[in-house]
Amino acid sequence: MALALSITALTGCFDGSEDVTQSADATAQTQDDRLKLAMLLTPRTGLSPLSDDAFKFSRWSVGETLVFLNAEGTLEPKLATEWEQITPNDWRITLREGVMFHDGTKMDASAVANALDKAANAAPKPRILDGVDWTVKTDGDNAVIVSSKEPDPLLAQRLSSPQLTILAPSAYGENGAINPESTATGPFRLVKLNGSSTATVDRFDGYWGEPAKLAGIDVSFVPDGIARASALRTGEADVVEAIPVSQAPLLDPSMIREVAMPRTNTLYANMNSSVMKDAGMRAAVREALDRQQLIDNVYESRADIGVGLLGPALPWAAKLRQPVAAPVAPSDPQGVEIVLGTYTDRTELPEVAVYLAQQLTEAGFTVKQDVREYSQIEQDALAGKFDLFILSRATMLDLGDPVAYMSSDFTCEGSYNLAQLCDPAIDDAIEAASVLPAGEARQKAIMKAERLILASDAAIPLLHERVIQGESKRVREAIADPRERLIISTQTHLVSSDSAK
Structure with missing residues (x-):
């Protein structure tokens, strides 16, 4: 029986702020x-x-994307005006008429299908499509049908990710090259x-x-x-992104906007390194950490203790979180050398690395630090060349839902698996959460997956950040x-x- 879940067009779109009336002059x-x-x-x-x-x-x-996720996590129209789940695997997306690409060509079903098809067949895939297998076909001039190999209850939310931005056919060249100049909407x-x-x-x-x-x-x-x-x-x-907490007191308070973010500062332990593949060594790292010292001395109390992967920006996470059962006992490091990596682009992270190195040294490790710009260090981090890596990670970046982040970072085939983690039980838990519709059952499944990840000590949450914007x-x-x-x-x-x- 077809599912009639049609979402009709809404007027206007969320702009994140109240209207301010200005005079004509x-x-x-x-x-x-x-x-x-x-x-x-x-x-x-x-x-x-x-x-x-x-x-x-x-x-x-x-x-722009086909749909837009507003502040409440509700989908609104963007380049699409309606979306309807016509079978468990198939969604019909009705496109907005009268849209022109920046190169002067018309946005139609063929152009949208091309953009989505390029994303689905990219190597590597965009993070939003990790573990997703879908095909796209036109349905007349003004609609497309997106069909997933497995039922995807959040397919419409997936279409809101900026990684599925719709570009004109002229943007896509040979060998996967993409030219974004004058090709968007x-x-x-x-x-x-x-x-x-x-x-x-x-x-x-x-x-x-x-x-x-x-x-x-x-x-x-x-x-x-x-x-x-x-x-x-x-x-x-x-306007300035991400004012460092150390700089905030030096600015006029009227030029600062502080926002609680779904972003966690996490210490990733490389499960394939000669040292961290030992569960006792990972436990020794966990036990050595003094998170409050980081918050007080580095973040000047503008952060929250990392009790889990998901922070206070998701109130339901704390309500559903359960203790990690029988954590592994720590081993004695006995002076073993480890490499701790992070990047300079987020100003606080090098200082976090200094404090963590001190804490780990006091616990018995010999710590070597490697700190570079992110563009210079990412490839080595993904290749598993560090024993430990500090990452500032957005946990709700794509779907307004953390499953995509968990799939990317903590599954065997995840495209951003810095911990080199591959545990069938964790894969199964994330998969179980991914097939559930939005709601309490999905949230409980997500927290079960979080509990298994935390038990592995492959990802040790440090703190939940607050980003400061300057204007x-x-x-x-x-x-x-x-x-x-x-x-x-x-x-x-x-x-x-x-x-x-």
């Missing part, structure tokens, strides 16, 4: 303004939407990416929805947190988004210096 004054945006991470794949670079596309309102158009230093983004006047108030965005990639904070103080940036006094309607999908919207604009006082 003030609005007109800002129409030609360009906003200066300082970003944390440099592009890793030339802004390919099939990677985490997709979230930059999304944050600038350049790339959003209110802003990527004009030029200048390597890993800057990007130029202009308003797209052919946008299907409400036009953007800003003329454009001048993006700078500034991995150094102190430099980002300095750019805000000096006026070199209007100059001229900025209006920028978005502080807990899911890190939005920062600039059509409503974002600048006011005159006199108005900002």
Whole structure:
């Protein structure tokens, strides 16, 4: 029997903030303004939407997806106006009419099917499609049918991931090459990416929805947190991602927005390393940690103790969490040497590494640190070249649901498995959670999987972060988004210096 779960079109879309009425004169004054945006991470794949670079596309309102996940975790229309599960395996997606790509071509069913097909057949797949096998076909000119090999109760939510941004056919070249310049559909158009230093983004006047108030965005990639904070103080940036906690007290409080994030600072133990493959050694690492010292001394109390993989941004997790049964007893390290790695892009992590190295040394380990920029260290981390690796990890980045994160990080075939973890029981638990519809049963299954992961000591949660966003006094309607999908919207604009006082 077909399932009639049609979602009808809604008017408007979530912009993360309350409307602020501006006079006609003030609005007109800002129409030609360009906003200066300082970003944390440099592009890793030339802004390919099939990677985490997709979230930059999304944050600038350049790339768009078929559906949109609002602040409450509810799906809203974007490039699709309706979505209907017509069988357990098949979903019909009705497309918005009148949408134009930035290259001037029309968005139709063929273009959407092409974009989704490129993602489904990419190597490696986007993280959002880990463990997912689907096919896409057109259904007339204005709809597509997405069919999953196995029933996927969250397929519609999956389509909200920035990694499934819809690009024009002209974006896709030979051998998997993707050119994101002038090929998306959003209110802003990527004009030029200048390597890993800057990007130029202009308003797209052919946008299907409400036009953007800003003329454009001048993006700078500034991995150094102190430099980002300095750019805000000096006026070199209007909006700044991820102000380091050490810099927050040096800024005008009116320029700071602090948001609780579903992001966990986690210590990954390499299950294949000569030292950490021993469960007793991993337990010794766990027992050596002083999380409160990290929060007090590194995060200046702007973080929460990591009691699990999922933090206070998911209130249901704490309610359903149960103790880990019979944890392994710690072994005596006896001075064994281990390599502890992390990256500089998140300013606090090198300092976290220093404190952890001290704690582990006191426990009997000999610790060697390896700290580099993320773009330089990621390949080694994925290849398992560290005994321990500190990672700041978003746990709800894709679906508003942590199963995709767990599948990516903790299954045998996971594409981001820094711990090199491969446990059939954990795979089965994550799979069991993945097939359940949203609700309490799915949440309980997720917490069972978390409990098994914690019992392995392959991932040892340290703390749950709060991200601090900086905004100059001229900025209006920028978005502080807990899911890190939005920062600039059509409503974002600048006011005159006199108005900002």
